[in-house]
Amino acid sequence: MQFTLPALTYEFNALEPFIDALTMEIHHDRHHQTYVTNLNIALENYKDTELTYTSLEDLLAQVDTLPEQIKNAVRNNGGGHWNHSFFWEILSAEKQDGSQMKELADAINTSFEDYHTFREEWKKAALARFGSGWVWLVKGDNGKLEIMTTPNQDNPLMVGKVPVLGLDVWEHAYYLKYQNKRADYVDAFWNAVNWKKVEELLG
Ligand code: MN3
Numbered sequence: 001m002q003f004t005l006p007a008l009t010y011e012f013n014a015l016e017p018f019i020d021a022l023t024m025e026i027h028h029d030r031h032h033q034t035y036v037t038n039l040n041i042a043l044e045n046y047k048d049t050e051l052t053y054t055s056l057e058d059l060l061a062q063v064d065t066l067p068e069q070i071k072n073a074v075r076n077n078g079g080g081h082w083n084h085s086f087f088w089e090i091l092s093a094e095k096q097d098g099s100q101m102k103e104l105a106d107a108i109n110t111s112f113e114d115y116h117t118f119r120e121e122w123k124k125a126a127l128a129r130f131g132s133g134w135v136w137l138v139k140g141d142n143g144k145l146e147i148m149t150t151p152n153q154d155n156p157l158m159v160g161k162v163p164v165l166g167l168d169v170w171e172h173a174y175y176l177k178y179q180n181k182r183a184d185y186v187d188a189f190w191n192a193v194n195w196k197k198v199e200e201l202l203g
Pocket of ligand 1: 172
């Protein structure tokens with residue numbers, strides 16, 4: 001299976017001023033492309049052996065049991081490819097008010113008391129993730145939504161969870177505009193969330 005870089009459905013500058021155009025361009029065209037390229041190289045070099053998967057999601061779900069020679073490459077680059085593909089989709093140039101979407105608002109209120117509490121917990125998690133990683137909103141076991149973070153390019157699929165929202169907190173995602181101020185980037189993110197997509201993912 002050969003993987004390819006998905007095109008963005010909006011311009012690099014579409015998320016200004018919250019996420020700047022240069023960051024989007026480098027993030028998509030270089031960082032994401034590198035994950036795709038390195039994932040393909042790793043799988044290409046491994047094609048003679050028994051490795052069966054039907055999709056990237058399938059591959060990531062079995063990452064812990066993959067052969068040692070390919071495990072880290074798939075974890076880092078396959079995770080990187082999936083995470084960024086997901087991230088581009090949950091961002092939107094059109095400002096959306098998630099609180100006006102009933103199913104979404106109900107899910108957040110049931111899981112976190114209210115939207116404000118959800119935002120606070122999300123920010124706390126984003127700032128507590130040391131170094132590089134991601135913050136996620138996932139479907140929990142009891143039908144409620146949960147916040148989790150992962151290091152590097154790990155993601156919820158690797159532990160059997162389904163994400164509905166994610167935020168890249170690697171420095172490459174915000175450093176040009178926000179430098180060391182991750183908190184400001186986390187706050188700005190809410191202006192660029194594609195809540196319609198999130199609600200769709202809630203299912
Ligand atoms: Mn990134």
